[in-house]
Amino acid sequence: MRFPGLKALCTFGLALWLVNGNGPAVLAAEGDPVTLLALGDSLTAGYDLPQDAAFPVRLEEALRTRGHDVTVINAGVSGDTTAGGLARLDWLISGQDIDAAIVELGANDALRGLPPEDAKKNLDAILSTLKDRGINVLLAGMMAPRNMGPEYVKAFDAMYPALAEKHDVLLYPFFLEGVALQEDLLLPDGMHPNERGVDVMVETILPKVEALLKRTTAAGG
Numbered sequence: 001m002r003f004p005g006l007k008a009l010c011t012f013g014l015a016l017w018l019v020n021g022n023g024p025a026v027l028a029a030e031g032d033p034v035t036l037l038a039l040g041d042s043l044t045a046g047y048d049l050p051q052d053a054a055f056p057v058r059l060e061e062a063l064r065t066r067g068h069d070v071t072v073i074n075a076g077v078s079g080d081t082t083a084g085g086l087a088r089l090d091w092l093i094s095g096q097d098i099d100a101a102i103v104e105l106g107a108n109d110a111l112r113g114l115p116p117e118d119a120k121k122n123l124d125a126i127l128s129t130l131k132d133r134g135i136n137v138l139l140a141g142m143m144a145p146r147n148m149g150p151e152y153v154k155a156f157d158a159m160y161p162a163l164a165e166k167h168d169v170l171l172y173p174f175f176l177e178g179v180a181l182q183e184d185l186l187l188p189d190g191m192h193p194n195e196r197g198v199d200v201m202v203e204t205i206l207p208k209v210e211a212l213l214k215r216t217t218a219a220g221g
Helices: 006-020 057-064 082-093 107-111 116-132 150-167 195-218
Strands: 036-040 070-076 100-104 136-140 170-172
Touching: 006 170, 036 057, 036 082, 036 195, 057 070, 057 100, 057 195, 070 116, 082 116, 100 116, 100 195, 107 116, 116 150, 136 195, 150 170, 170 195
Parallel strands: 036 070, 036 100, 100 136, 136 170
Antiparallel strands: none
């Protein structure tokens, strides 16, 4: 969704920053738009929500309100694993001018009890592919269900910070921060965010996404 009067919004946002000192981390340069790919599973896709309530749509709205000229592409597929994300990555980025990406995958690997080492290899390949294309990345981590046992949980949870360090990408430790286990922010299945939950997710991750945009614009898009 594109808001009319973007220049006016940018000017207004700058004025608020001057008055309050709490403006966005970076205002996107006018005429220098950023295309952000949101690669993920049902948490990104907007499972059982209206199309305009999906995470990528709400994120784009929030970023534009804060003065960023950003288009967020919803590349979430419900049920997708890290292997599924890797399998469709080349198709997603071929022929498209993608500047940055949020990678949110792994929850379905854990729910299915798939080996953490396999998920780590898949995410490693995804990050390598994006890096080779010059695409800046924010890696959104997940947490394994605690009933999987301590060894599984330790291996799964540790792969996100390890990969972020290896590839020098930004890390958002837990994609469902502030929403997980909060019944009023979840659908009846207790796993997926409702519309209010999506808004909380967007608000919480926003500083990291703005840091991603700052890296991207600093690198020339």
